[in-house]
Amino acid sequence: MDIELIGFAAPWGIYAFILALHVLVPAHKVRGYARHPETDEPLGYRLNGLPVMLLTVGAWAGACRLGWLPWDWLWTHRWSSLAGAFTLGMLFSIAIMVGAPSTGRGVLVEFFLGRRENPQTPGGRVDAKMFLYLVGATMLALNLLSFAAHHVLVFGSAASLGVLLHVALFGWFLLDYLFFERVHLYTYDLFAERVGFKLGWGCLTFYPYFYSVGLWNVADQPSPERGMLWLSAGAIVFFAGWMLARGANMQKFFFKLDPSHVFLGIFEPETVQDRSQALLCSGFWGLSRHINYLGEILMATGLAWVLGWPAALGPWMYPLYYVLLLVPRERDDHRRCAAKYGALWEAYCRRVRYRIIPGVY
């Protein structure tokens, strides 16, 4: 595995290209959920993730179509590209920490979790968190397309349908995330986390390279020749997970905007409430306290399944990672909500008893 300069530089160039598009492409301007620490005003955001990703993927595909790049260029240079993204992620994590006031939690914890809450460029043109997620999603899309292209170039008409379905479902996952970019202004990372190694290196390196671990493992393998029943089962698991995650996120988003909103016209907003605060306990939020996490894990399971290698560890590392991420995250969020909502949270937990999997956990 030789590290080549061109591959090493690729993510730097691609990320700079995405930044330029993000700055230049007209954006939807919205107010978010996180607030400015001094003025307590909701922070402003420019959202243009979907057109930026489509333009970047289109530009990449155009370059391949014109013969300037092989379709599987990012597969061929994957190790060098990973090394470049790793280095950039480390440098970013150091740079974002330097000069920021300490939170008093020790340098190592601060390096990992970050010091700055919601860094934005002056004037708010670029928000670090939203840009990091956009870069991660777009680079992941390019990696997946390149890895799948490698598979098709090598195996031709004997290519695995599972690989193609995996890329299609992942495409859905990424487009869905960017289509509903605004909804993600209401998620834990945006209002509760700081920008450090976890978020910075996480989005610049881990997200685009580890989330492609399934194809990284099987793109150079011949098709396991799984039939339609196998592929359909994986797609059903994926979309069942998508409905749980997307449904729960949307229901909470509308509830935060308007507590009387009847979600999808059918879910009346039942709540537990005290004088000043309310927590949803109907619809998706009556099934378990984080049914959206179950949804994410099911989506990841469907993605691993359709690849058709049930006994190989590689593809399963992706859903396994989700379990390791989301189970402790639910505990963290539980502590945060218990501190914020007090007795109301206890009443909510009595009403909605399960943490993630209804009837089980």
Ligand code: NDP
């Ligand atoms: P949630 O969307 O569950 O948000 C938790 C917050 O919602 C709580 O801190 C609380 O905040 C509020 N809340 C909790 N319960 C209720 C309730 N019953 N009624 C009203 N408000 C409530 O979790 P995350 O932000 O962690 O996740 C958001 C999405 O992102 C999920 O779908 C998750 O799976 C996904 N995700 C995806 C990842 C990926 O890599 N693809 C990684 C991590 C998450 P408040 O103080 O506002 O009330």
